[in-house]
Each structure stands twice: as structure tokens, then as C-alpha cells.
Amino acid sequence: IFMDVILDCYFDDVFCQLERNYFMARYKRRQLVDYLNTVIKGYVRGEGCAEATAVACAVMAAIRYHDNSKTSNGEVCLMGKFHNILYIATKLCYDWKLKDNTIVAHLLNDIYHCEHTFERLFVGAILGTRVTNLVSGWKSDFENPEENLSAIEYFLNHATEAKLEYENNGRKTRFIDISMESYTRTQPLRIAAQFGKADVLLLLLRYGASIMFDYETGELPVERPLIQFCRVHVSNSPLNQIEGPFSCLKMLIRAVPTMATLPSDSFDGEVRVCIGRDTCGLSTLYVHPKLLQEGMIPPSRSGLIPPELKHLSRCAIRNVLGKNWQLPLGIRSLHIPTSLQDYLDLLED
Structure with missing residues (x-):
């Protein structure tokens, strides 16, 4: 469609002239997000098409540019602006709540195949932007803790619907359990537990993040909070x-x-x-x-x-639902009282 032509021209004639590290600065990424939002709104008003169609075009244009640059380099990502364009696409997906699961899954796959981590999507909610900027030089594209948490939930929903798994450390690992490479190669759930981020931890648990023993770190997620309690026992x-x-x-x-x-x-x-x-x-x-x-x-x-038998039943039911990619949304389809649904969903105890 006409919008595809406009965006392809932008990437071919304007984007290519930008410096390689241009989008390391968050405000510059936001500038392009604002520009693309303007293009989307203008196209919707001018052509009368659906918002979802225009957003999908913009996101696919970014993915297409990344894929083309990677193909031209022998299937090796050039990183820099050529890769960071994907994070502009993630912000567009989230801002417009794009529902096209195929496109969002394609975007997440591209990110993983180049980085082997999704840490940039998680760190803003767990650690905030200041710490992440010091550790990895990257600031989250989402505005505040609430938006960071909402963004994680948005991408978890899509990853669950698409049943995304990746080869990680020699085994199939789900999107939610992919380790954060810049943060001691630890899973997001363990980082959230270590830093006392209960809201993030609850979200990850509800979506079925692994709570099993980690042979790389040699510990369980429950150990970090326990250690912190034990260290202040003299208080x-x-x-x-x-x-x-x-x-x-x-x-x-x-x-x-x-x-x-x-x-x-x-x-x-x-x-x-x-x-x-x-x-x-x-x-x-x-x-x-x-x-x-x-x-x-x-x-x-x-x-x-x-x-309690009730608690053991909850663990068993959640285990079955998790294996079938039904956490947490599948809980609401069970024909049981809402109070029990909340109990299964870890919202009550």
C-alpha cells in the first residue's frame, strides 16, 4: 500500500544517512517514534484505513529494514541503528496495542536471534532506567514503572499466544525465562526476587516463569528473599x-x-x-x-x-496449564468461582 512506499523511501533516503549509534540515545528513538506516530495518524485520517493496518505497516517497515540490512551482511546483524530500529517497532506495538500476533512474534524473534536476550524489554520494570543506563548504556523506551510493567505483560501475552521458545544454553527456553545477559545471565524472575520487585515478580509468576533450581547460579528464586531476611535477624x-x-x-x-x-x-x-x-x-x-x-x-x-491440599492442587493445576501455554489467561476459562480463579492466579492465598 501507499504507506509502505512512504516508509521504505524514508528508510532508504533518510535513515541510511544517520550515524550508526544514532539510536543509542533514548530521546532520539522517541523522536522517530513520534514521527512514525504522526505518519500513522495522517494515513488513517487521509486514507480512512484502520489504525491496526497502519500500525502493522509501520512495524513491518522497521522489521523489513532490519532484515534487509542483515541479509546484505551475510545474515549477520550490523547492530547499532540497524538493530535498534526494532526497539522503535516494539514501542509502536505497545503504544498502539497491536494485536497481530504474527507480526509481534516476528519482532521478538528478530530481537532474540541478534541479541540472545530480551533484557532490554525487562530491565526498565525491574531496575529502572538509571541502573540500566550505568550497566548497559541503555534506557528503557517506556516512560515509568507502570508503563514498563504493562509493556512486559503485553509482550508476555503475545509470546504465550505464539508459544515462543528459543535455544538457550543448550535447551528450549520460553520467552519469559530467557536470561538477561548483562545481568549475570540470570532469569528475569530471579533478578526481580533479588531486588524485591514484588509487582514484577507476581506478573512473571502468573505467566508461568520457572521457579526450579538453576544449575548455573546454584540457587532457587526463594533463596534471595530468605537470605535478606536472615542477614537482619539481629535487628x-x-x-x-x-x-x-x-x-x-x-x-x-x-x-x-x-x-x-x-x-x-x-x-x-x-x-x-x-x-x-x-x-x-x-x-x-x-x-x-x-x-x-x-x-x-x-x-x-x-x-x-x-x-494444604488446596495449595497442592493449585500447584498441580498451574503446572498442567503452564505446560499447555494457558497461564494465566486459561484460568479464567475454568468453570469455577471467581475466588478460586484468583487463588489459582496467585492473586490470593
Whole structure:
């Protein structure tokens, strides 16, 4: 269509003259997003076409430019502006809430095949823009924590619908579990738990992020919040005042069947001990008894008494739904009361 011609001309005649690192600066990426938004709105008004059609044209033009430049270089991405154009496309997809799953999946595939990570989509919600700028020189394209979180959910929905999996460290790994290369090659869920980002953690858990033992890091996601609690056991303040780690711990124990914890009166906050795994794939951890005394870890989740049948049923049902790419949206199709749907969706305990 006519809009394709306009955008192809822009990329051929204007974009090609920009410096290679032009789009490393976030404000420059935003300038192009604003320009493309203007083109989309103008085309919709002038031609009377649907917004979704115009947005799809703009996104595909960016993908096409990236793919053509990669093909001309022997299937090796030139990176710089040639690759960063994909992040302008991600912002367009999110801003207009593009529903075309084929296009969004194509975009995510292109990002992974060049970077082998999706960290730029996740870090803004987990760490904010200041830390990420220092670590990787990249600022999130999304405006604030709320928009960053909403953007993650948008792309998780599309990745789940498309059933996106990638070869990562020799095994098939889902979009949600792809490690963040600049952040110790750790999964987003573990980074969120480490930094006490309960809202991000809950979102990732709801969409079925892996909570199993990680052989590369040698730990479970639940360990980070537990370690932070144990290191302040000498404090006179209640442990639940540490809001971030406490909230994360509450979220995590909703998603695991149980933990095998051994209270220790002589716990050294600087020493972390993992002494094996049980049949659920969970490490045995030493924790300070104050965690159990103050109810930070409920007895039924600590391994001291059996977990509730209701909780075990939740874990089993979520496991089946997750294997079938039905988390969390498939929960709402179950013919059960809303209160039970919320329980399955980890929104209640």
C-alpha cells in the first residue's frame, strides 16, 4: 500500500544517512517514534484505513529494514541503528496495542536471534532506567514503572499466544525465562526476587516463569528473599518491615509446593547453605528461627507440616496449564468461582 512506499523511501533516503549509534540515545528513538506516530495518524485520517493496518505497516517497515540490512551482511546483524530500529517497532506495538500476533512474534524473534536476550524489554520494570543506563548504556523506551510493567505483560501475552521458545544454553527456553545477559545471565524472575520487585515478580509468576533450581547460579528464586531476611535477624525491628523481600517471599511460596527449611539457632547471615534437593526440585535451606516464629514462612510451606491440599492442587493445576501455554489467561476459562480463579492466579492465598 501507499504507506509502505512512504516508509521504505524514508528508510532508504533518510535513515541510511544517520550515524550508526544514532539510536543509542533514548530521546532520539522517541523522536522517530513520534514521527512514525504522526505518519500513522495522517494515513488513517487521509486514507480512512484502520489504525491496526497502519500500525502493522509501520512495524513491518522497521522489521523489513532490519532484515534487509542483515541479509546484505551475510545474515549477520550490523547492530547499532540497524538493530535498534526494532526497539522503535516494539514501542509502536505497545503504544498502539497491536494485536497481530504474527507480526509481534516476528519482532521478538528478530530481537532474540541478534541479541540472545530480551533484557532490554525487562530491565526498565525491574531496575529502572538509571541502573540500566550505568550497566548497559541503555534506557528503557517506556516512560515509568507502570508503563514498563504493562509493556512486559503485553509482550508476555503475545509470546504465550505464539508459544515462543528459543535455544538457550543448550535447551528450549520460553520467552519469559530467557536470561538477561548483562545481568549475570540470570532469569528475569530471579533478578526481580533479588531486588524485591514484588509487582514484577507476581506478573512473571502468573505467566508461568520457572521457579526450579538453576544449575548455573546454584540457587532457587526463594533463596534471595530468605537470605535478606536472615542477614537482619539481629535487628530489633520486625522482619516484615522489609517490605520488598517480604512481599516477594509471599509471592514465591504461593507458587512452590513447599520448602524444606531447617531452623538454625546459630545461623550466620553471611553464609548460605544448600544441602540438596527434594523431589519437588527445592533446595534444603538453613534459616533463622525468627522467620518461622514471626510467621514469615507459614508452617505448611516450610516443610515442618504437610502443605494444604488446596495449595497442592493449585500447584498441580498451574503446572498442567503452564505446560499447555494457558497461564494465566486459561484460568479464567475454568468453570469455577471467581475466588478460586484468583487463588489459582496467585492473586490470593
